[in-house]
Amino acid sequence: MARGSVVVTTERCKGCGFCVEFCPTHVLALSSAFNKKGYHPPHMVEPDKCSGCNLCGMYCPDFAIFGFKSAETKPVAPAAGPAAAEAAAVEAKEA
Amino acid sequence: MSTLIEPTALTNPVEKVLRNDRIPTIWCPGCGLGTTVNSFAYALMASGADLKKTAIVSGIGCSGRVSGYVALDSFHTTHGRAIPFATGLKLANPELTVVVYSGDGDLTSIGGNHLIHAARRNMDILVVCVNNMIYAMTGGQAAATTPGAATSTTTPYGSFEPELNIPQLVDAAGACYVARWTAFHVKQLEKSMTEALKKKGFRFIEVLSPCPTLYGRRNGYADGLAQMKEYKEMAKVKNGAPTYEVAITHGQPIIVGKFVDRDRPDYLTLMRSQLGAHYHEVAEVGVGCGDESEGKEGCCSC
Numbered sequence: 001m002a003r004g005s006v007v008v009t010t011e012r013c014k015g016c017g018f019c020v021e022f023c024p025t026h027v028l029a030l031s032s033a034f035n036k037k038g039y040h041p042p043h044m045v046e047p048d049k050c051s052g053c054n055l056c057g058m059y060c061p062d063f064a065i066f067g068f069k070s071a072e073t074k075p076v077a078p079a080a081g082p083a084a085a086e087a088a089a090v091e092a093k094e095a
Numbered sequence: 096m097s098t099l100i101e102p103t104a105l106t107n108p109v110e111k112v113l114r115n116d117r118i119p120t121i122w123c124p125g126c127g128l129g130t131t132v133n134s135f136a137y138a139l140m141a142s143g144a145d146l147k148k149t150a151i152v153s154g155i156g157c158s159g160r161v162s163g164y165v166a167l168d169s170f171h172t173t174h175g176r177a178i179p180f181a182t183g184l185k186l187a188n189p190e191l192t193v194v195v196y197s198g199d200g201d202l203t204s205i206g207g208n209h210l211i212h213a214a215r216r217n218m219d220i221l222v223v224c225v226n227n228m229i230y231a232m233t234g235g236q237a238a239a240t241t242p243g244a245a246t247s248t249t250t251p252y253g254s255f256e257p258e259l260n261i262p263q264l265v266d267a268a269g270a271c272y273v274a275r276w277t278a279f280h281v282k283q284l285e286k287s288m289t290e291a292l293k294k295k296g297f298r299f300i301e302v303l304s305p306c307p308t309l310y311g312r313r314n315g316y317a318d319g320l321a322q323m324k325e326y327k328e329m330a331k332v333k334n335g336a337p338t339y340e341v342a343i344t345h346g347q348p349i350i351v352g353k354f355v356d357r358d359r360p361d362y363l364t365l366m367r368s369q370l371g372a373h374y375h376e377v378a379e380v381g382v383g384c385g386d387e388s389e390g391k392e393g394c395c396s397c
């Protein structure tokens with residue numbers, strides 16, 4: 001069970017890759033899907049490795065991603081987690 | 096379909112201090128300005144500053160847009176004049192925490208004289224200078240901070256002017272707090288900003304930040320990320336380094352850290368003690384021309 005997860009607001013993303021590059025555990029990759037402006041938002045490729053440290057959030061110049069720790073947010077996060085839903089949406093688009 | 100996450104309890108923590116209706120920002124993909132805003136947003140929250148009594152002032156330029164994205168009382172001023180506006184704000188309402196957030200072209204070139212004298216006066220403001228080493232918004236002209244040999248729209252054969260060492264300048268003029276970080280050093284920058292927000296006197300933080308559009312692409316960086324990686328590789332943390340040793344030279348290590356942290360009485364404190372009984376807070380004497388008679392065209396709108 002991952003210690004954390006991320007939420008991506010895909011439409012804010014400009015595909016700069018900062019979050020992918022500076023995630024200490026290499027959780028993220030730029031997806032091949034496009035958002036409305038034609039950028040490739042990130043998605044989780046190694047979700048189990050996410051610690052919820054929020055470094056991705058600190059680096060994102062467009063406030064499009066942030067990390068959160070699982071325990072803290074359990075009461076408010078929906079069962080599957082918005083990150084999972086978002087990743088699924090990106091995945092579905094890719095497929 | 097990719098969807099926009101509806102705001103829930105699980106929203107980006109920085110949104111508490113941002114004007115979310117103004118986002119997405121106008122900044123280019125890979126611009127580091129937004130990254131510095133993250134550090135600032137967390138610092139604002141960590142410092143315990145009363146956000147109702149905190150004001151942010153910017154000059155002109157890409158960095159000048161920051162004041163429009165942060166949910167504080169914001170002033171977007173004329174080119175180079177952020178510090179004089181901030182000075183007026185602080186003197187008229189001393190209980191405000193006043194932050195100037197602007198770029199290198201605006202603060203050190205167009206408004207360079209104001210920078211020197213605010214540091215000399217030890218005006219109680221925090222100045223965050225985002226240094227992208229170029230006049231970005233106006234078209235990529237060389238600035239006083241453009242490193243020697245760098246190519247810009249006005250130096251197509253490379254700049255032949257030595258660049259300004261800003262920490263040394265403000266240190267010499269008397270700043271109480273001087274630090275430099277890069278957009279790569281998000282955590283250190285947050286800590287520095289938090290510390291500086293709590294301190295009194297003239298505080299100055301320089302943040303090197305990638306400008307892929309107008310600086311990077313002319314100087315061998317494929318994108319913003321390439322500049323960020325260079326910061327990671329080339330930065331050397333040297334807290335307390337003498338500021339005359341921290342000039343940025345192309346191809347040399349970038350010295351970052353907290354260089355100066357000292358205390359000396361600020362402008363307002365000195366003014367109050369010097370004037371003694373002659374000093375009155377603005378609120379006591381009232382603001383304006385004093386002529387409030389109806390229907391009369393006054394000298395101002397008081």
Ligand code: SF4
Nearest residue numbers: 023051053054056067
């Ligand atoms: S929260 Fe931390 S570990 Fe998780 S994706 Fe972001 S940077 Fe990586």
Ligand code: SF4
Nearest residue numbers: 013014016017019060
């Ligand atoms: S840092 Fe932000 S803008 Fe850049 S790729 Fe990641 S989510 Fe997108």
Ligand code: SF4
Nearest residue numbers: 122123126157231306
């Ligand atoms: S021109 Fe440069 S500084 Fe301005 S928004 Fe674009 S990348 Fe950022």
